[in-house]
Amino acid sequence: MSQYDNVSVVKQANVYFDGKCVSHTVILADGTKKTVGVILPSSLTFNTGAPEIMEGVGGSCRVKLKGESEWKTYAAGQSFDVPGNSSFEIACDEPYHYVCHFG
16 A cells, blocks of 8 residues: 555654654554654664554665564565564664554
């Protein structure tokens, strides 16, 4: 799917790591919340509360989930799962555009 129709968008951006990651919360008609954002070239560590699916829609990244020793590369069209109450490291050499699906 290349777009979401009939949504509400929270106007205030979510800005992390001094602007290296910026996203907006999108609320679908059924109440489901997602974030749509961009991570600029950087190496960052994110903590999760709820489980997440990170769907790449542009660019690429390398990811290492908490407890894993290997980095895995993800490109546009690929996604990775992050358990709840966990963390992941992400490294981007180019802007990485994503949709984060919660739950």
